[in-house]
Amino acid sequence: MGTGEYSYNSKVEGNVVLTQLDSAIAWIRKNSLWPMPMGLACCAIEMMAAACSRFDIARFGAEVMRFSPRQADLLIVSGTVTYKMALAVKRIYDQMPSPKWVIAMGACASTGGMYRSYAVLQGIDRLLPVDVYISGCPPRPEALLDGLMKLQSKIERTASTRGIFRAAPA
Amino acid sequence: MNRQNLKARLDAEFPGLVEMPPEFRGETTLVVGNAGRLPEVLRFLERECAFDYLIDISGVDHMNETPRFELVYELYSYGASQHLRAKARVPEESAEVPSACDIWPTANWHEREIFDMMGIRFAGHPDLRRILMWDGYPHHPLRKDFPLEGLPCETPDGHFTQAAPMDGGPFVTRPAELAHQREPRSKSPL
Numbered sequence: 001m002g003t004g005e006y007s008y009n010s011k012v013e014g015n016v017v018l019t020q021l022d023s024a025i026a027w028i029r030k031n032s033l034w035p036m037p038m039g040l041a042c043c044a045i046e047m048m049a050a051a052c053s054r055f056d057i058a059r060f061g062a063e064v065m066r067f068s069p070r071q072a073d074l075l076i077v078s079g080t081v082t083y084k085m086a087l088a089v090k091r092i093y094d095q096m097p098s099p100k101w102v103i104a105m106g107a108c109a110s111t112g113g114m115y116r117s118y119a120v121l122q123g124i125d126r127l128l129p130v131d132v133y134i135s136g137c138p139p140r141p142e143a144l145l146d147g148l149m150k151l152q153s154k155i156e157r158t159a160s161t162r163g164i165f166r167a168a169p170a
Numbered sequence: 171m172n173r174q175n176l177k178a179r180l181d182a183e184f185p186g187l188v189e190m191p192p193e194f195r196g197e198t199t200l201v202v203g204n205a206g207r208l209p210e211v212l213r214f215l216e217r218e219c220a221f222d223y224l225i226d227i228s229g230v231d232h233m234n235e236t237p238r239f240e241l242v243y244e245l246y247s248y249g250a251s252q253h254l255r256a257k258a259r260v261p262e263e264s265a266e267v268p269s270a271c272d273i274w275p276t277a278n279w280h281e282r283e284i285f286d287m288m289g290i291r292f293a294g295h296p297d298l299r300r301i302l303m304w305d306g307y308p309h310h311p312l313r314k315d316f317p318l319e320g321l322p323c324e325t326p327d328g329h330f331t332q333a334a335p336m337d338g339g340p341f342v343t344r345p346a347e348l349a350h351q352r353e354p355r356s357k358s359p360l
Contacts, residue, residue: 083329083330084302084303084304084329087329112334115334116318116319116336116337116340117318117319118311118316118317118318118319118320118331118333118334119303119320119331120334122332122335126332
């Protein structure tokens with residue numbers, strides 16, 4: 001259900017595409033992700049490069065970087081999360097409206113990276129649910145775009161109306 | 171001002187308090203015998219000897235020695251283009267020295283950092299709060315008896331830390347003939 005099933009039937013007149021509601025919603029969501037850039041270290045430089053003309057994250061519909069969590073649905077944690085910063089990241093995540101997703105960009109955000117230290121959170125997944133991890137130190141912009149495409153295919157498989165239209169128990 | 175001249179002036183002002191070890195690689199170091207009188211000496215150096223710039227203050231933990239801690243003040247004179255280093259040992263049981271903030275305002279953040287990382291207090295500091303870790307963090311992480319991976323803690327404001335997984339680390343390089351043998355490896359013999 002809802003795995004990107006769109007079909008064009010030439011026997012139906014006009015510009016009509018038949019699909020399922022879940023597929024349509026997923027298609028809309030995956031192509032209009034609004035990222036909240038959580039730039040904490042050098043990964044943020046690569047994230048900025050991904051947003052600029054050479055790599056152009058707009059090709060994947062995620063160019064509307066919002067610096068307010070209330071207007072964003074994708075948190076890109078790019079950089080080293082210290083314990084001092086961890087609660088601020090959590091608070092920003094909590095302020096984002098659902099549905100929302102998290103990308104842990106780079107070694108530090110995924111696992112603490114080279115910072116086996118008293119000061120660094122050993123992976124943002126100890127605090128937030130992470131959808132996509134991107135390896136690299138820092139990852140190149142292509143890797144971020146690849147992670148974004150992975151997230152898009154995950155969103156595409158989400159059946160968002162399943163809970164709403166379930167038949168009432170007899 | 172040359173070394174002999176400086177030493178003579180300090181001896182005249184503070185009899186028996188300041189020692190001057192032999193010059194090492196062109197660097198002059200003063201050792202102040204009593205950390206409690208350190209600011210007097212620093213004020214004299216600033217007012218009378220024109221050391222108008224405090225470059226840095228460092229704290230050193232000499233674990234298992236008494237006195238345990240040491241403060242190192244790096245001074246510079248713009249007029250004379252001269253560097254000067256002043257050191258003083260601080261005992262663990264009374265780890266408090268007078269602040270140098272009223273001599274050089276830049277001492278403010280240096281002293282906050284030493285307080286945060288080493289736990290040495292500075293009497294008379296205008297705002298002695300932690301500067302790197304958050305207020306309420308219970309440890310002083312650059313002390314030698316603090317483990318590298320950290321200690322788990324939880325503070326009432328919701329902050330927390332966990333000990334980092336070391337997995338046999340810290341990983342260090344050792345001198346070796348071939349490059350692949352110089353790769354960082356665990357210190358413990360495996």
